[in-house]
Amino acid sequence: MRKLQKLNKIYWIYGGVMGLLMVLLEVVHYRTMIRDLDIEIYGAIIGLLFLSIGIWVGTNLYKRKTKDVFDPAQLGLSKREVEVLELLAEGFSNQEVADKLFVSLNTAKTHISNIYSKLNVKRRTQAIQKARDLALIYPSKE
Amino acid sequence: MRKLQKLNKIYWIYGGVMGLLMVLLEVVHYRTMIRDLDIEIYGAIIGLLFLSIGIWVGTNLYKRKTKDVFDPAQLGLSKREVEVLELLAEGFSNQEVADKLFVSLNTAKTHISNIYSKLNVKRRTQAIQKARDLALIYPSKE
């Protein structure tokens, strides 16, 4: 739902930009016609213009794909569970997670198990993966 | 040293591709001249061509930036170990890694243990962390 809306927005932006560029193309076109420039120069201008547009679109497309922030609550994750998840992603063992949160090992395990079922995964490495993909935790250092 | 060589290779590839595209451009150009097509069609072809080229270059440029910073050999990691490391980062279990590489579980475990000692870590989550930080593996999916 929300994702679709976002995507649609992106499409609108791209569409608008494309439309503007079409107008620009026409302007350049008629300008060159009037001044009777060589067709090769015209082609070069068009080429350069669209090349830069393509690069811009390409980079932005790639950026879009890799990000996108999510709401932990949407997955039913509690505050505490997000905390645990962050510690998991930092490579801590169950015992270490328990120590850092000042709870027992059993409690930590319970949280972790709940996280797994809510994220629909089976291993901690997968949980970290998923959390990263959903940007529930910081994507990387620095 | 090796990194520079790699980059140079990339530049050569880009250069070569660009050269080829110039030739292609000329071919399209003369073809349209001969057949006396409208200048607008010519422009559209050039535009589309360079747009797609731009998108391709753009995405690849972005990928380059985020990848390939470190030399695995510098840490003493063998080719096979890097392979295993990538599978670890994708959240696979020891058994799954073994299956994907068509080796026994014991072999996979040996590789993994060696990776740990070479990366100076104790758990697989830490290995993934470190590999990510050192950009030994791709930062994110796809």
Added chain:
DNA sequence: GATGAAATCACCCGAAAGGATGAAAATAAA
């Protein structure tokens, strides 16, 4: 004050992961 969600803890059990060690093929390098 009752209700429900969140957080806490415990116990059991099987599966997976990790450590230590040894060793046989296969490849690469000398």
Added chain:
DNA sequence: TTTATTTTCATCCTTTCGGGTGATTTCATC
């Protein structure tokens, strides 16, 4: 060809992880 490295596999053992179940305590909300 001989040496060195990589890749492969094995066995034994300990620790950690994960699943399942049940229970108690906060805490906010109605």
